[in-house]
Every structure is written in structure tokens, then in C-alpha cells.
Amino acid sequence: MTDTIISSANKEVVIGFDRPFVVIGERINPTGRKLLAEEMKAGDYARVQSDALAQVEAGAGILDVNAGIPLADEPAILAECIRLIQSITDVPLCIDSSIVAALEAGLEAYQGKALLNSVTGEDERLEAVLPLVRKYGCAVVAISNDDSGISEDVNVRFEVARKIVERAMDHGIPASDVIVDPLVMPIGAINSAGQQVMHLVRRLRDELKVNTTCGASNLSFGLPNRDGLNAAFISMAIGSGMTSAITNPLHGNLMQAVRGANVVMGHDAECAAWIHSYRDPDSGEAPRRGRRGGRRRRVEKH
Amino acid sequence: MTDTIISSANKEVVIGFDRPFVVIGERINPTGRKLLAEEMKAGDYARVQSDALAQVEAGAGILDVNAGIPLADEPAILAECIRLIQSITDVPLCIDSSIVAALEAGLEAYQGKALLNSVTGEDERLEAVLPLVRKYGCAVVAISNDDSGISEDVNVRFEVARKIVERAMDHGIPASDVIVDPLVMPIGAINSAGQQVMHLVRRLRDELKVNTTCGASNLSFGLPNRDGLNAAFISMAIGSGMTSAITNPLHGNLMQAVRGANVVMGHDAECAAWIHSYRDPDSGEAPRRGRRGGRRRRVEKH
Numbered sequence: 244m245t246d247t248i249i250s251s252a253n254k255e256v257v258i259g260f261d262r263p264f265v266v267i268g269e270r271i272n273p274t275g276r277k278l279l280a281e282e283m284k285a286g287d288y289a290r291v292q293s294d295a296l297a298q299v300e301a302g303a304g305i306l307d308v309n310a311g312i313p314l315a316d317e318p319a320i321l322a323e324c325i326r327l328i329q330s331i332t333d334v335p336l337c338i339d340s341s342i343v344a345a346l347e348a349g350l351e352a353y354q355g356k357a358l359l360n361s362v363t364g365e366d367e368r369l370e371a372v373l374p375l376v377r378k379y380g381c382a383v384v385a386i387s388n389d390d391s392g393i394s395e396d397v398n399v400r401f402e403v404a405r406k407i408v409e410r411a412m413d414h415g416i417p418a419s420d421v422i423v424d425p426l427v428m429p430i431g432a433i434n435s436a437g438q439q440v441m442h443l444v445r446r447l448r449d450e451l452k453v454n455t456t457c458g459a460s461n462l463s464f465g466l467p468n469r470d471g472l473n474a475a476f477i478s479m480a481i482g483s484g485m486t487s488a489i490t491n492p493l494h495g496n497l498m499q500a501v502r503g504a505n506v507v508m509g510h511d512a513e514c515a516a517w518i519h520s521y522r523d524p525d526s527g528e529a530p531r532r533g534r535r536g537g538r539r540r541r542v543e544k545h
Numbered sequence: 546m547t548d549t550i551i552s553s554a555n556k557e558v559v560i561g562f563d564r565p566f567v568v569i570g571e572r573i574n575p576t577g578r579k580l581l582a583e584e585m586k587a588g589d590y591a592r593v594q595s596d597a598l599a600q601v602e603a604g605a606g607i608l609d610v611n612a613g614i615p616l617a618d619e620p621a622i623l624a625e626c627i628r629l630i631q632s633i634t635d636v637p638l639c640i641d642s643s644i645v646a647a648l649e650a651g652l653e654a655y656q657g658k659a660l661l662n663s664v665t666g667e668d669e670r671l672e673a674v675l676p677l678v679r680k681y682g683c684a685v686v687a688i689s690n691d692d693s694g695i696s697e698d699v700n701v702r703f704e705v706a707r708k709i710v711e712r713a714m715d716h717g718i719p720a721s722d723v724i725v726d727p728l729v730m731p732i733g734a735i736n737s738a739g740q741q742v743m744h745l746v747r748r749l750r751d752e753l754k755v756n757t758t759c760g761a762s763n764l765s766f767g768l769p770n771r772d773g774l775n776a777a778f779i780s781m782a783i784g785s786g787m788t789s790a791i792t793n794p795l796h797g798n799l800m801q802a803v804r805g806a807n808v809v810m811g812h813d814a815e816c817a818a819w820i821h822s823y824r825d826p827d828s829g830e831a832p833r834r835g836r837r838g839g840r841r842r843r844v845e846k847h
Contacts, residue, residue, distance in 0.1 A: 430808055431816055437809030441784060462809070466816055468801075468823035475805025478777040479784035482743060499770075500802075503777025506732055507739030507764070514733055514768055521770035 245419050247382050247454045249305055252354040254333040256304045258422065258454045258487045263505045263516070265487040266498070267337050267358070267456065268303030270294045271324065273312050284315045288327050295328045301492040302501075305358060306332075308349070309339040318348035325352045337384070337489070343371045350379040357381045358422070360489075362411075364389030364403035373414040382420040383411070384456060387443075393426055397439045400425055401446055408451050422454045422487065423447050429464035436462060437476060441483035448484045459490040459497070474500035481508060547721050549684050549756045551607055554656040556635040558606045560724065560756045560789045565807045565818070567789040568800070569639050569660070569758065570605030572596045573626065575614050586617045590629050597630045603794040604803075607660060608634075610651070611641040620650035627654045639686070639791070645673045652681040659683045662791075663726070664713075666691030666705035675716040684722040685713070686758060689745075695728055699741045702727055703748055710753050724756045724789065725749050731766035732774075738764060739778060743785035750786045761792040761799070776802035783810060 246259035258265045271294050273280035279290055295306055308328060310321040317340060325336060338349035339360040346359055361384035362372040376383045385407040387393075387400040394400055404423045411421050425443035428436040440462075444455050462476045463469035474496045477488060481504035492498055502520055505511040548561035560567045573596050575582035581592055597608055610630060612623040623642060630638060640651035641662040648661055663686035664674040678685045687709040689695075689702040696702055706725045713723050727745035730738040742764075746757050764778045765771035776798045779790060783806035794800055804822055807813040 430811075434811045434814065436811075438811050441809075466808075466823075467820060467825075471801045471823065472805045472808060472819065474776070475780040475802050476809050478780040478802070479806060479809050482781035482784045499773045500777050500780070503774045504781060506768075506774060507743075507778050507781050509732075509736045509738075509740050512736065517774065518769060521768075521773065523769075 245448075245452050245454055247419055247422055248356065249335040249337075249358045249382055250355040251329060251333045251335045254335060254355075256335050258456075260448065260454075260484070260486065261510065262486070263510045264481050264485070264501050265304040266302060266492050266501060267305040267307050267487055267489040268295075268298030268301075268492050269307050269458075269489050270298055270491060270493065271306060271328070272309035272339070274309065280312045283310060283320055283324070284312050286323075288324060291324055292327065292331055295332055295334075298492050299332050299334050301495075302498050303334065303492040305335050305337050305487075307337040307339045307360060307489055309360075310345065311340060311342075317342055318345040321345045322348040322352035325349050329354055338381075343375070346372065347375055350375060350381060353379075358384065360384045361386050361424070362407060363387075364407050366390060369407065369410050373411055373416065376411070376416050376420070377414045382422060383416070384424055385411070385421050386424045387426055395428070395433065397425075397443050401443060401450075404443075404447060404453075405451060408453060418451065418453055422456050423451070424456050424458070427457045427459065427461040430462050431465040437479070440480060440485075444480060444483045444485045454486045455484070456487040456489060457485065459488040470494050470496045473497050477501055478504040478507075481505070547750075547754050547756055549721055549724055550658060551637040551639075551660045551684055552657040553631060553635045553637045556637060556657075558637050560758075562750065562756075562786070562788065563812065564788070565812045566783050566787070566803050566810075567606040568604060568794050568803060569607040569609050569789055569791040570597075570600030570603075570794050571609050571760075571791050572600055572793060572795065573608060573630070574611040574641070576611065582614045585612060585622055585626070586614050588625075590626060593626055594629065594633055597634055597636075600794050601634050601636050604800050605636065605794040607637050607639050607789075609639040609641050609662060609791055611662075612647065613642060613644075619644055620647040623647045624650040624654035627651050631656055640683075645677070648674065649677055652677060652683065655681075660686065660724070662686040663688050664709060665689075666709050668692060671709065671712050675713055675718065678713070678718050678722070679716045684724060685718070686726055687713075687723050688726045689728050697730070697735065699727075699745050703745060703752075706745075706749060706755075707753060710755060720753065720755055724758050725753070726758050726760070729759045729761065729763040732764050733767045739781070742778075742782060742787075746782060746785045746787045756788045757786070758789040758791060759787065761790040772796050772798045775799050779803055780806040780809075783807070 249256050337358040337360050359381050363386045387403040389403045430436040463472040478500045506517050551558050639660040639662050661683050665688045689705040691705045732738040765774040780802045808819050
């Protein structure tokens with residue numbers, strides 16, 4: 244029964260074994276978004292703001308913020324984005340960078356207990372990031388690769404996760420503030436990728452007692468109808484015990500799969516969130532088919 | 546590693562632990578379909594035929610056939626439907642009746658190894674149905690209620706299943722020819738209904754080594770957007786080891802969830818079935834959102 248508390252100045256979000264699944268909105272990230280990158284570099288944050296609000300509206304519990312733009316002052320831009328987003332929403336943030344100086348600038352700017360994205364099992368990264376986690380009292384995403392890269396062997400990935408959790412504890416950071424990403428491989432290349440994740444999530448939960456997260460859309464890389472496959476995968480990951488994911492809440496099929504999984508897990512008391520989301524018959528995520536099916540059935544009954 | 550073979554005269558379908566999930570199409574059932582009931586009673590089977598073909602086209606691996614019409618000659622109608630359906634499709638059938646004489650008439654008419662639906666843990670039903678299963682060499686759906694009704698206690702439901710499997714073995718029927726339905730309760734009434742099913746499916750698989758099935762849509766009874774909730778549930782049930790379900794293959798959201806779960810389980814070699822179903826970009830089950838998302842992303846990259 245592990246709870247990880249992430250907060251803004253006014254709001255707490257709890258990622259936990261017996262809690263509704265937390266979607267960490269991934270949209271505020273210039274990687275692969277050329278227009279957003281240019282705007283952010285030029286100090287134009289209108290799209291950052293609208294993306295933040297749209298993701299919160301769609302159901303994100305936390306927003307990931309990344310400012311990784313080549314040849315830009317990433318620490319300054321990340322800090323500025325964080326201040327700006329915290330001025331328009333009270334949803335807690337996940338501070339995301341590969342550059343340690345940017346992580347620290349983000350933590351300096353942040354109000355509350357952030358989620359830091361990320362530390363890996365690489366020794367240099369561990370010794371650079373964990374002191375920041377300790378100093379700022381935040382939580383951290385731990386990605387299960389190390390100096391030898393990403394192993395295809397799930398047991399190696401599990402041992403990397405264990406090493407990070409133990410090293411965090413050496414730094415005075417509780418295991419409950421480490422959220423492990425077991426790494427999701429493209430299933431088009433590795434047929435066992437889905438089974439790997441479900442197996443690792445169970446072990447991480449049962450043996451290390453940690454919360455988990457993942458980049459949910461990696462699984463469907465290279466395949467058609469990615470939204471549909473991601474939806475099935477995220478329901479199954481939740482069923483195996485995954486407690487959060489960094490993904491796109493604007494994909495309605497995916498959010499429906501998350502809300503449905505919360506109901507099936509018994510984490511949506513009296514199905515209140517489900518009923519709130521879908522009580523309008525036009526609100527379903529596949530309305531054409533849903534309505535057609537409904538009409539057909541009614542006709543046949545009379 | 547349990548395989549249950551169901552066949553028609555020319556075609557085998559295998560329900561098994563390491564196989565793609567088998568959808569048993571539920572549509573040929575006059576319960577709650579007044580028009581269909583009237584037509585069947587009058588000897589008009591045009592809708593039975595079109596429902597059979599539509600379900601096969603949509604991906605059903607087996608078709609359930611039920612002729613439970615009040616004040617009609619159910620054994621004769623069921624046998625006639627079975628002969629007719631077997632003349633137009635080679636998909637194996639599931640012979641479904643609460644009346645033992647109808648089950649036997651269906652078995653007499655059937656070409657191949659049928660699935661019989663169903664036996665329960667009630668002593669009278671066990672002793673009426675199991676001799677038929679033995680005589681005709683078919684497989685049987687075992688529903689985990691008994692003379693005391695349906696228990697809300699999963700341990701009681703598990704023990705009823707164990708009793709049916711043991712009684713079947715006493716009759717010379719192998720456990721691999723018993724497919725247990727652990728009974729899915731409405732989650733709007735029983736918050737733990739989803740967890741119950743996932744827990745029972747794992748135990749039935751690990752301890753009794755049997756295949757499983759369920760009426761997948763029971764879970765969502767009384768809730769809005771049932772198709773969406775059923776989709777999340779069926780993915781999660783497959784993730785916990787369920788190997789078949791009696792459900793409606795005409796619901797595209799549900800079939801997408803089944804196909805996606807097959808991929809995630811590693812039961813769709815090289816994702817071939819997924820790619821075949823969705824390689825046309827317009828074939829996704831949530832096309833409006835899927836296409837809109839695609840356009841938005843492309844615009845932002847340039």
C-alpha cells in the first residue's frame with residue numbers, strides 16, 4: 244500500500260496502489276513539435292498555456308513540462324514555463340529534462356512537491372539527480388536502464404530498478420518517492436513487450452513496493468491504430484498494478500480505457516467518475532458505433 | 546497450458562492459455578429481441594442467418610445459438626437453427642438452452658464437436674447435462690452457481706467450479722472440456738466485481754487448469770457508455786488470463802479491445818491480425834478522434 248504524494252501550492256495528487264490511475268500529461272514537450280519549439284525559444288508561451296489547460300480539462304492529474312530545445316537556454320525556459328503554468332492551473336507538475344541544471348532551475352521555480360523526470364541507473368546520473376531530490380524533497384521517476392543501456396531481459400531491468408531504489412534510500416529518499424518506469428518496448432519488434440511490462444509492474448509492486456509509470460504509447464510504435472492499441476495496453480497495465488503513465492490525455496480512447504480500468508479495479512467509488520464522464524449519451528468515445536448499436540437494439544425489441 | 550478444441554464439420558477453433566482470445570457471438574438469442582423471437586417462432590430464419598454471417602464477419606470465432614422462446618417448440622427450433630447455420634458458415638457453434646431436451650436436440654443436429662451452454666453446480670442439472678456431454682463428446686460451459694444460488698463470495702464460486710470440474714471427470718469428461726464462467730456481477734452494484742473476476746480467472750487457470758468464459762457485458766449493467774466500459778473490462782480480463790467470452794462482436798470498441806489485448810499478450814504473432822484489421826487508417830474504432838489527432842500532430846511538426 245504505497246502512496247506517493249505530488250503537490251502544487253494548493254493541490255495534492257496521490258499516486259498509489261489503491262487510488263485512481265494518474266495520467267501525467269505529456270504534451271508540453273518540444274521534442275518532435277517544431278512549431279512549439281520555435282515558439283518556446285522565442286518566448287511565446289501561448290501554446291504552452293493552452294496545452295496545459297486542455298490536458299487538465301481532458302483529465303490529466305499531473306502535467307509533464309519539458310523544454311528540451313537545441314541551442315536554447317533550457318534551464319531558463321523550463322523555469323519560466325513552470326512559473327507560467329503554475330499561475331494558470333493548480334495541477335502539480337512533473338519537471339522533465341535530461342540536463343541536471345534545468346532540473347534544478349525547474350525545482351527552484353516550482354511551488355510545492357514536484358515529480359522530477361528522471362533519474363536512471365547510470366552512476367553519474369544517480370549522483371547528480373538524487374541529491375536534488377533530497378534537497379528539494381520531491382519525488383522522482385526512475386527509469387530502469389543503466390550504464391550498459393536498456394536490457395531486453397526483464398530481470399536485469401528489475402535489478403536496475405532495485406539499485407535505484409536502494410541508492411535513493413542511501414540518500415535519505417523513501418522508496419515511496421521513487422516511481423519506477425520499467426520501460427515499454429515496441430511490441431511490433433519485441434512480441435513479449437506487453438507481457439514484460441505486466442510482469443515487471445507486479446514485481447515492482449510486490450517486491451520493491453514502489454509506484455510505477457511508463458510512456459504508454461511506446462508499445463504501439465510503428466503499428467496502425469496506435470490509439471486503439473494504447474487503450475487496450477493501458478487498461479491491462481492498470482490491471483497488473485501500474486499506477487500512473489506519461490501519456491496524451493487528449494486521446495479520448497485512451498482516457499476512456501483509463502476511466503474504465505479505474506471502475507474495474509474498484510477505484511471509482513460508486514462509478515461516480517465514470518457516470519460523470521459518460522452520462523450524456525453523446526459523450527462516449529466511439530459515439531457513431533455506440534449510437535448505432537443502441538438504435539438497432541431498440542428497434543428489435545419492439 | 547490447456548487447450549479446448551471446438552469444431553464444426555470442417556473447422557477447428559482452439560480456446561487455450563496461449564491462444565488468441567475467442568469471442569463467442571451472442572446475438573442469435575431471442576431473449577429481449579421480440580421481433581427475432583416472433584420470426585423464429587414462425588419459422589422465418591432470415592435474421593438468424595444474417596446475424597450469423599455478420600458476427601463471423603466481425604470476428605466471432607464461435608456462435609452461440611439460443612432458441613428460448615416462450616410457448617414454442619424450443620428443441621425443434623434450436624435443431625433447425627443449428628442445421629441452417631451450419632449450412633452457411635463453418636464456424637463452430639455453442640448450443641445454448643436452459644432446457645435439457647433442447648440441448649440434446651441441438652447436439653443430435655450438430656456436425657462436429659460443439660460447446661454446450663451450460664451446466665451449473667446444481668445437482669439435478671449436473672446429472673442431466675454431464676451424461677450428454679459424455680455421450681456426444683462435446684465441451685461444456687460450467688457456470689459457478691449451485692443449488693444455493695450465486696454467491697457473492699469468490700471462494701464459494703471457486704469451490705462450485707471445482708465441484709463441477711470434479712463431477713465432469715467422474716463422468717469421464719476431461720477438465721480441458723470444461724470452460725468455467727466465474728460469473729460477472731454488475732459493478733454498479735458490487736464495487737469489487739471486476740477484481741473478483743480477475744482473481745477467479747487466475748485461480749481457475751492456476752489451480753483447476755481450465756479455460757474460462759463470461760458474459761462480458763454483465764459488468765456494465767445500469768451504467769452509461771457500456772461499450773466503453775466493456776472494452777476496458779475485456780482487455781483486463783484477458784490480461785488476467787480469461788480465454789473466451791460470450792459477447793457481441795458487432796461492438797467495434799469491444800473487438801478492438803480484444804484484438805489489442807491479443808497483441809499485448811503476445812498472442813498475435815508479428816501483430817499480423819492487428820495490422821490486417823487496422824492498416825486502413827479509416828478502420829480504427831474511434832475514427833473521428835483518431836483522425837483529428839493525426840492531423841493536429843502533423844501540422845505541428847512542420
